[in-house]
Amino acid sequence: MENKNLMKIEDNKNKRKRIAVFASGNGSNLQTLIEYTRLNDINGDILIVFSNNADAYALKRAEKNSIKTYCFSHRDFNSRKSFDIKILELMVENKIDLICLAGYMLLLSPEFIKEYQNRIINIHPSLLPSFKGVHGIKDAFDYGVKVTGVTVHFVDSKLDNGPIIIQKSVEILEDDTMETLEDKIHKTEHIIYPLAVEYFCKDLLEINGRKVSISERKKIEN
Numbered sequence: 001m002e003n004k005n006l007m008k009i010e011d012n013k014n015k016r017k018r019i020a021v022f023a024s025g026n027g028s029n030l031q032t033l034i035e036y037t038r039l040n041d042i043n044g045d046i047l048i049v050f051s052n053n054a055d056a057y058a059l060k061r062a063e064k065n066s067i068k069t070y071c072f073s074h075r076d077f078n079s080r081k082s083f084d085i086k087i088l089e090l091m092v093e094n095k096i097d098l099i100c101l102a103g104y105m106l107l108l109s110p111e112f113i114k115e116y117q118n119r120i121i122n123i124h125p126s127l128l129p130s131f132k133g134v135h136g137i138k139d140a141f142d143y144g145v146k147v148t149g150v151t152v153h154f155v156d157s158k159l160d161n162g163p164i165i166i167q168k169s170v171e172i173l174e175d176d177t178m179e180t181l182e183d184k185i186h187k188t189e190h191i192i193y194p195l196a197v198e199y200f201c202k203d204l205l206e207i208n209g210r211k212v213s214i215s216e217r218k219k220i221e222n
């Protein structure tokens with residue numbers, strides 16, 4: 001990206017983390033992250049919420065919680081690159097240390113990811129690398145797997161591919177429907193996403209190639 005300012009993202013270790021959440025839809029994960037960061041001292045605060053969708057309920061959730069929101073669509077820009085530069089400028093202006101994708105249904109450009117390398121995390125509703133893409137829950141259900149789950153991972157330039165921080169399995173029982181499975185998946189997301197964010201904010205994550213180690217792990221409640 002050409003703008004020189006964009007290169008000045010400082011090293012974010014040993015400081016309280018400024019978090020941005022990107023969401024395109026309902027925002028139940030955003031809600032959980034807001035509540036968790038306010039109830040627990042995780043060494044980080046959600047400062048802004050960005051959406052590419054003006055109708056996203058996530059924006060309302062942010063407003064109700066007095067969190068600054070930004071919303072614009074890539075359709076209003078000449079190119080995806082100029083759209084991404086605009087978002088990146090917002091991140092730099094707000095001195096954002098960590099970007100959490102929470103149902104953000106647009107791919108970030110490789111240039112954007114490079115600027116925020118190892119500082120963007122995503123939640124995906126399957127046990128990656130199985131069932132990548134935008135229909136993770138349905139694809140697992142239709143395939144007939146007996147076990148699926150949730151993954152929180154760092155974002156790299158390939159779809160749903162980066163190093164995995166936490167995974168938690170979810171059983172698919174014979175009497176499960178898409179609705180009951182979705183419900184189980186979302187409940188599981190709301191358990192592991194806040195934990196992953198907490199580990200990041202407390203500098204407990206170390207990335208070595210594809211492997212992420214967590215130096216002080218909390219017990220995951222069922």
Ligand code: GAR
Binds near residue numbers: 026027029125186
């Ligand atoms: C979540 O299930 C999340 O895992 C999924 O979108 C949903 C957003 O729900 N993300 C993806 O599928 C990304 N590939 P929410 O808006 O209620 O947080």
